[in-house]
Amino acid sequence: MTMNRHEPFEELISASLTDDLSAVERQRLDTHLDSCAECRATLAAFADQRRIMSGLRHVGPPRDLGARVRGGIERGRFATLPWWRRPAVIFTGVGGGLAAVAGALLAIVLLNAPAEEAPVGAATPSPTPVVSAEPTALATVSAPVFTQPPEPPATLPPVLTPPPSVAPGASVPPSTAAPTPPTIEPTAAPEASPEPDIYLAYTGPIESPTMAVLEEPGASPVAEVEPPSGPPVAAELSPDGQWLAYITQVGQRGTSEVRATRIAEAPTPNEPGASPALASEIAVGETVVLGESLAGSPFLERMAWSPDARYLAFTLADPETAEADAWLFEPANDPEPRALTDVGDAYAASWVAAKDGSPLLWISAAGDRPASHLHAISTQTSADAEPIDPTKDAIATAGGVFQPLLSPNGAFAIYWDGRMEQQEDEAWTFVQGGAPYLAAHDVTEGTYEFSAERLLFSDLDIGQDAFAAAAIAWGGDGDAYAVWDSRWTGRPQSFDDEATYPDQARVYFGHATDPRGLTRIHAIDAGDLRDQATVVDVKVSPTGRHLVITALRPLDGTLSEPMADLLLVTRNTGDVPDEVQVLASGDDGWFGPAAFAIEALVEAD
Amino acid sequence: MCAEDEVRSMAMPGSIPWDNAAMSRSSADTDEAAFARLFEEFSAPIYNYVLRMVADADRAADITQDTFIKAYRKLHTVTEANSTRSWLYRIATNTAIDDMRRRRMVSPMGDDAAAYENRPDQRPGPEAQVMASTLDERVQRALMTLRPNHRQCLLLSDLDDMSAQQIGEVMGLTYAAVRTLLCRARGDMRRALAAEGFAR
Numbered sequence: 134m135t136m137n138r139h140e141p142f143e144e145l146i147s148a149s150l151t152d153d154l155s156a157v158e159r160q161r162l163d164t165h166l167d168s169c170a171e172c173r174a175t176l177a178a179f180a181d182q183r184r185i186m187s188g189l190r191h192v193g194p195p196r197d198l199g200a201r202v203r204g205g206i207e208r209g210r211f212a213t214l215p216w217w218r219r220p221a222v223i224f225t226g227v228g229g230g231l232a233a234v235a236g237a238l239l240a241i242v243l244l245n246a247p248a249e250e251a252p253v254g255a256a257t258p259s260p261t262p263v264v265s266a267e268p269t270a271l272a273t274v275s276a277p278v279f280t281q282p283p284e285p286p287a288t289l290p291p292v293l294t295p296p297p298s299v300a301p302g303a304s305v306p307p308s309t310a311a312p313t314p315p316t317i318e319p320t321a322a323p324e325a326s327p328e329p330d331i332y333l334a335y336t337g338p339i340e341s342p343t344m345a346v347l348e349e350p351g352a353s354p355v356a357e358v359e360p361p362s363g364p365p366v367a368a369e370l371s372p373d374g375q376w377l378a379y380i381t382q383v384g385q386r387g388t389s390e391v392r393a394t395r396i397a398e399a400p401t402p403n404e405p406g407a408s409p410a411l412a413s414e415i416a417v418g419e420t421v422v423l424g425e426s427l428a429g430s431p432f433l434e435r436m437a438w439s440p441d442a443r444y445l446a447f448t449l450a451d452p453e454t455a456e457a458d459a460w461l462f463e464p465a466n467d468p469e470p471r472a473l474t475d476v477g478d479a480y481a482a483s484w485v486a487a488k489d490g491s492p493l494l495w496i497s498a499a500g501d502r503p504a505s506h507l508h509a510i511s512t513q514t515s516a517d518a519e520p521i522d523p524t525k526d527a528i529a530t531a532g533g534v535f536q537p538l539l540s541p542n543g544a545f546a547i548y549w550d551g552r553m554e555q556q557e558d559e560a561w562t563f564v565q566g567g568a569p570y571l572a573a574h575d576v577t578e579g580t581y582e583f584s585a586e587r588l589l590f591s592d593l594d595i596g597q598d599a600f601a602a603a604a605i606a607w608g609g610d611g612d613a614y615a616v617w618d619s620r621w622t623g624r625p626q627s628f629d630d631e632a633t634y635p636d637q638a639r640v641y642f643g644h645a646t647d648p649r650g651l652t653r654i655h656a657i658d659a660g661d662l663r664d665q666a667t668v669v670d671v672k673v674s675p676t677g678r679h680l681v682i683t684a685l686r687p688l689d690g691t692l693s694e695p696m697a698d699l700l701l702v703t704r705n706t707g708d709v710p711d712e713v714q715v716l717a718s719g720d721d722g723w724f725g726p727a728a729f730a731i732e733a734l735v736e737a738d
Numbered sequence: 739m740c741a742e743d744e745v746r747s748m749a750m751p752g753s754i755p756w757d758n759a760a761m762s763r764s765s766a767d768t769d770e771a772a773f774a775r776l777f778e779e780f781s782a783p784i785y786n787y788v789l790r791m792v793a794d795a796d797r798a799a800d801i802t803q804d805t806f807i808k809a810y811r812k813l814h815t816v817t818e819a820n821s822t823r824s825w826l827y828r829i830a831t832n833t834a835i836d837d838m839r840r841r842r843m844v845s846p847m848g849d850d851a852a853a854y855e856n857r858p859d860q861r862p863g864p865e866a867q868v869m870a871s872t873l874d875e876r877v878q879r880a881l882m883t884l885r886p887n888h889r890q891c892l893l894l895s896d897l898d899d900m901s902a903q904q905i906g907e908v909m910g911l912t913y914a915a916v917r918t919l920l921c922r923a924r925g926d927m928r929r930a931l932a933a934e935g936f937a938r
Contacts, residue, residue, distance in 0.1 A: 186896035
């Protein structure tokens with residue numbers, strides 16, 4: 134690029150308008166202007182421009198701005214936050230009565246077909262793989278047989294990112310094929326039920342809510358929980374069924390609270406050589422508040438129980454500084470949680486069983502280029518534990534991998550890659566090229582490599598337009614997964630005028646062994662949820678074809694209690710609508726999230 | 739009061755739309771008063787700055803609201819060495835950028851600058867614009883064609899009468915970088931105004 138002879142003077146002209154010139158510069162400019170008509174015209178134009186700008190109409194701020202700021206400070210609520218960081222919206226607002234439930238928008242179709250019967254014809258476009266085997270798929274991830282639909286093309290998009298590097302380890306060849314899980318021998322497993330083991334019920338008046346853990350409607354609560362100041366948005370049941378960890382909104386402060394309630398006694402080992410039960414000094418029914426965190430990021434609402442039920446890993450982001458660190462709760466050893474890291478950018482991801490059976494934890498470091506680090510966990514109490522730097526002394530490190538979510542058998546991983554940034558007072562999020570990837574994850578050889586990765590959404594072009602974040606959950610079958618709250622930052626990539634895609638309001642339901650990846654046709658039916666309902670949480674049943682969805686009803690602008698339905702969705706395909714069963718109606722309060730006690734399907738030998 | 743006065747030197751506010759009873763926390767009366775004064779002095783200029791940035795009154799109100807909530811939370815970080823005005827505008831600028839990023843209004847930078855340059859022009863023809871618009875609307879439309887960072891520095895300079903040094907404090911740029919950026923912004927704005935039918 135060549136600079137014209139006037140350009141240096143244009144900068145001086147510009148600076149002269151605000152008296153940002155030194156005496157020398159002023160003299161130089163004046164001398165030049167005497168002899169340059171073009172620069173005199175520039176000076177006149179810039180001066181006019183400044184005059185026009187300074188004369189712009191002054192607009193008074195809204196009269197209620199002061200009240201809004203005051204209210205926001207009192208409630209810790211920001212105006213431009215997305216809904217999930219706006220608990221106040223649930224409680225406040227103006228006008229309207231309770232939403233009429235007459236003519237309910239929710240299409241509830243109760244069909245009697247048993248879950249085992251997959252009602253899909255081979256020629257019908259199938260957003261869901263048809264499992265020909267009995268869906269007692271707790272035991273196997275290698276058995277599913279899929280019908281091949283005519284659309285979309287079965288070709289997978291090319292791998293768009295370099296394979297994550299795993300140290301130590303050899304380079305991983307890129308592949309466009311679906312990740313192939315290790316062969317896993319079937320083991321005896323109980324027949325999977327589509328209904329959740331438990332769910333939370335947050336009911337009662339705003340001033341004095343109650344919360345309970347229920348197994349089914351009408352039954353006595355499994356536990357009465359000390360009521361939090363806001364409804365629950367995430368829940369995970371420990372594999373041994375003793376503990377329910379959950380995240381609740383904290384009143385109207387834009388933060389959340391991580392809690393754990395002991396809901397059952399330690400199970401009695403019933404087999405010789407079984408691991409000793411994990412007893413705790415915390416009594417059944419007691420709740421431990423594990424910490425307060427910034428709310429609103431799916432990456433922060435991830436809680437992971439170790440396969441042996443000993444540890445809960447979670448992430449807390451300081452509400453003041455937004456610094457995020459991984460935390461650990463080991464109820465059998467210490468009633469207090471402890472900070473696992475103290476680096477400000479660490480997120481707990483997933484557990485994996487080492488070859489000796491001991492739990493290892495993937496911890497992710499957010500950043501311009503995120504990475505994940507695998508660590509062994511030592512049994513220590515909060516009093517004597519020193520936080521670690523996850524980038525040091527890791528068993529394995531995977532560059533370009535953020536918060537890998539491992540399937541229960543550890544064979545698959547869904548992780549994130551892209552460029553991350555942290556905005557002021559907010560959690561880390563992806564700002565460029567952010568997308569989830571599906572990869573194979575080696576547990577059988579103990580290399581813990583991620584390989585054969587491909588974009589999870591196979592029909593999206595990831596570029597400047599990409600994801601900021603999304604929530605993801607695996608099913609207990611180790612194959613099915615769900616994606617919701619997908620925060621696409623670009624223009625929708627709908628292939629037609631039918632619907633926005635990706636759509637933050639929809640749930641996408643896929644299977645790791647489906648060679649098509651996840652596409653727009655994998656969105657569950659729009660009619661499964663009420664119009665304008667918000668998906669709070671999704672759990673995938675161990676059957677691999679059912680979803681349990683906590684759906685917040687549309688806000689009606691009243692001071693009424695929040696209402697969330699707990700729905701069991703049986704995914705159908707083609708022209709067959711999904712079946713939706715209301716497990717608990719939001720007419721009576723907020724129901725969900727639900728939880729399954731997911732056991733590790735395979736332990737490395 | 740001089741714009742550069744410090745928060746902690748501010749006196750109690752007069753009649754502002756602020757419920758001191760609701761705001762007051764016994765241990766923080768001084769901060770409450772300082773913040774109330776901050777709000778009184780800067781809420782209108784911040785709102786106007788943001789309004790010109792995003793060209794949407796509702797969003798501008800939301801962003802201004804968030805700016806002051808963040809300012810309240812960070813009030814304890816203000817020291818005698820801080821320029822309160824620059825500090826507040828920096829929060830407002832970052833909050834606006836964050837909002838625009840969410841809405842994908844921020845121009846792609848770096849490798850995508852070319853794509854930004856080639857973005858489709860969706861404005862009506864110049865005649866229709868001139869006939870249909872007030873001067874204010876035409877200037878606003880010209881502003882919205884600028885890159886966000888050009889728009890920011892131009893507004894800070896010409897709407898809020900900040901020096902290059904002060905703009906640098908707001909935008910996190912050096913004095914020299916601000917002068918260069920401002921010159922480019924003025925050049926772009928000159929062309930944008932010409933497209934809107936302004937003479938020069």
